[in-house]
Amino acid sequence: MSEQIQEGTVVEASEGTGPPVDALVVAENVHKSFGRLEVLKGIDLHVRRGEVMCIVGPSGSGKSTFLRCINHLEKLTAGRLWVNGDLMGYRQKRGRLYELRDNEIAAQRSDIGMVFQRFNLFPHLSALGNVTEAPVQVKRVPRAEATARAVELLERVGLPDKADAYPDQLSGGQQQRVAIARALAMEPSLMLFDEPTSALDPELVGEVLDVMRDLAEGGMTMVVVTHEMGFAREVGDSLVFMDDGMVVESGTPAEVLSAPRHERTQAFLSKVL
Amino acid sequence: MSKTSTPARSTEPVTAVPVRYPERWIAAGVILVLAAMFVHMLVTNDAFNWPFMADHMFSEPVVRGVWITLSATVLSMVIGVVLGIVLAVMRLSGNPVLVSVSWLYTWFFRGVPRLVLAVLFGNLAILYQTVELGLPFDNYWMAWLGMEGDARFFEIDTRTALSGYTAGLLALSLSEGAYMAEIIRAGLQSVDKGQTEAAQALGMSRGRVLRRITLPQAMRVVIPPTGNETIAMLKDTALLAYVPVTIELFYQLQAIGARTYQIFPMLVAACLWYLAITSVLMVGQYFIERRFNPGQHGSIRNRIVGGAHR
Numbered sequence A: 001m002s003e004q005i006q007e008g009t010v011v012e013a014s015e016g017t018g019p020p021v022d023a024l025v026v027a028e029n030v031h032k033s034f035g036r037l038e039v040l041k042g043i044d045l046h047v048r049r050g051e052v053m054c055i056v057g058p059s060g061s062g063k064s065t066f067l068r069c070i071n072h073l074e075k076l077t078a079g080r081l082w083v084n085g086d087l088m089g090y091r092q093k094r095g096r097l098y099e100l101r102d103n104e105i106a107a108q109r110s111d112i113g114m115v116f117q118r119f120n121l122f123p124h125l126s127a128l129g130n131v132t133e134a135p136v137q138v139k140r141v142p143r144a145e146a147t148a149r150a151v152e153l154l155e156r157v158g159l160p161d162k163a164d165a166y167p168d169q170l171s172g173g174q175q176q177r178v179a180i181a182r183a184l185a186m187e188p189s190l191m192l193f194d195e196p197t198s199a200l201d202p203e204l205v206g207e208v209l210d211v212m213r214d215l216a217e218g219g220m221t222m223v224v225v226t227h228e229m230g231f232a233r234e235v236g237d238s239l240v241f242m243d244d245g246m247v248v249e250s251g252t253p254a255e256v257l258s259a260p261r262h263e264r265t266q267a268f269l270s271k272v273l
Numbered sequence B: 001m002s003k004t005s006t007p008a009r010s011t012e013p014v015t016a017v018p019v020r021y022p023e024r025w026i027a028a029g030v031i032l033v034l035a036a037m038f039v040h041m042l043v044t045n046d047a048f049n050w051p052f053m054a055d056h057m058f059s060e061p062v063v064r065g066v067w068i069t070l071s072a073t074v075l076s077m078v079i080g081v082v083l084g085i086v087l088a089v090m091r092l093s094g095n096p097v098l099v100s101v102s103w104l105y106t107w108f109f110r111g112v113p114r115l116v117l118a119v120l121f122g123n124l125a126i127l128y129q130t131v132e133l134g135l136p137f138d139n140y141w142m143a144w145l146g147m148e149g150d151a152r153f154f155e156i157d158t159r160t161a162l163s164g165y166t167a168g169l170l171a172l173s174l175s176e177g178a179y180m181a182e183i184i185r186a187g188l189q190s191v192d193k194g195q196t197e198a199a200q201a202l203g204m205s206r207g208r209v210l211r212r213i214t215l216p217q218a219m220r221v222v223i224p225p226t227g228n229e230t231i232a233m234l235k236d237t238a239l240l241a242y243v244p245v246t247i248e249l250f251y252q253l254q255a256i257g258a259r260t261y262q263i264f265p266m267l268v269a270a271c272l273w274y275l276a277i278t279s280v281l282m283v284g285q286y287f288i289e290r291r292f293n294p295g296q297h298g299s300i301r302n303r304i305v306g307g308a309h310r
Helices: A063-070 A102-109 A127-137 A143-156 A172-184 A202-217 A229-235 A253-258 A263-272 B022-044 B050-057 B060-091 B096-111 B114-122 B138-144 B164-190 B193-201 B206-242 B249-260 B263-291 B300-305
Strands: A025-034 A037-047 A052-056 A078-083 A090-093 A096-099 A112-115 A190-194 A222-225 A238-243 A246-251 B130-134 B152-157
Touching: A025 A063, A037 A063, A037 A246, A052 A063, A052 A229, A063 A078, A063 A190, A063 A222, A102 B193, A112 A172, A112 B193, A127 A143, A127 A172, A127 B206, A143 A172, A172 A202, A202 A222, A202 A229, A229 A253, A238 A253, A238 A263, A246 A253, A246 A263, B050 B249, B050 B263, B060 B096, B060 B164, B060 B206, B060 B249, B060 B263, B096 B164, B114 B164, B114 B206, B164 B206, B193 B206, B206 B249, B206 B263, B249 B263
Parallel strands: A052 A222, A052 A238, A112 A190, A190 A222
Antiparallel strands: A025 A037, A025 A078, A090 A096, A238 A246, B130 B152
16 A cells, blocks of 8 residues: 555654544554454555545455444444544544544534445435435535535436436436435545445446546545446556455555455456456 | 137137125125114114204314313324434433433333323322422421522412313323334334434434434334324323313213213214214324325335336
């Protein structure tokens, strides 16, 4: 990973409150256990601003759990994680960690968009309602303004005529595109994608990947857990291969996919490519 | 196998003899005879005294009783639902104090029969002559601190505060709160965990997730049983007669029956009144269920057993 970090950008090392590296996401020795099961065994990662990082690996390797640690949907068992310079979930004061209150964590999360495998659209709200909900409720954006912006976003994801449709009237691909619009409505500086196309029929995968490609071209910082190697190779700036709760190998997609150094990476890629 | 019998080629309409169900005709005949006997009894048995019932069913005290019954139903359900939401949220809060309090409340009010609760609340005046508002244990600590008088700001006679109606209403709504708590808890737990996560990921605080995302979705699951509870509550307002609430519908009908020795016609009148109001409530339930199912306007039958697709 170290070659991806720009040289000479280490900041705020003094009190240990800021991240050790100037990157949008800084994960330092992230551990996560569920009971006695250790899912993450020390992840060190940096995601630069504007970078599209794809995380691949066999199921159960901890990719999704790591993604959920980034926006604190999962509490770390050990290690630190910074997003945009903010230590996620905690405040560090005189060498001690203090848990943040619910509304403080919520404020941290509002800057991070997340797209889920199962879409998780709000079924009681229309597509438009899904997209305007958070800006109106969390950011207190006036409804008219939020609606105008939501219409724009639905257009951007290719669904200008589905504003009044409810989630159960939309196909999987359409639901996922609404979910992307919903996340973008908060104008996040980071987007997390948790296997966004895994629950889709094969012919619907393309429309979602197209939206994600546009987003990447627009300069959005993205962390994408995916099985779509074509997307990773074409759109990703970096590729991370995880197995058994650890980062086994990382580099540019071309390096990792064409010339994997580690045998576990080779074994995995021989199955999926 | 002959080539001419392939079904795709046949254009002849099917003219098969349908399956006969003789037992349906026999059953229908038996039921018809029983129904005729029942109607005959209704008409010929003088104990029904239909003209008397018709005369008194809409008398002024009875109609007032209907309004009391309706108001008690609505009020106790409203209080019960609000209490139920609070108790359900407490139960799911993860805060051990709130969880225990909620559990204890539900245990007590589900464990004691409503009739007993109604009579108990009707007799609360025995326990407390007056209801007072002030600081607790003032008779002890005021004396310690050498202060005179008491720390009570407000005082009211129990019989005034807890008139029969208020006492009965309190019994019914507190009891309802316990049942609604269980219904709402089940509703909240039926909402997919992904919904909460999606809302949290958008930066919504826990309270906002509950109000905007979880509760509205729980409503879909909560409303049908709440409709049942409302109908059950309408009928349970008859228990107010034992508080006693003398202006209540069942009390009034029974009173007229007892006074005139026309007990049975007034009991039939009670049945008819409760049936009529219940029917109206069922229509209301239908519309409320539709209101909380946006995007699912297909008929329930189609959704459950299939039918023409949208």
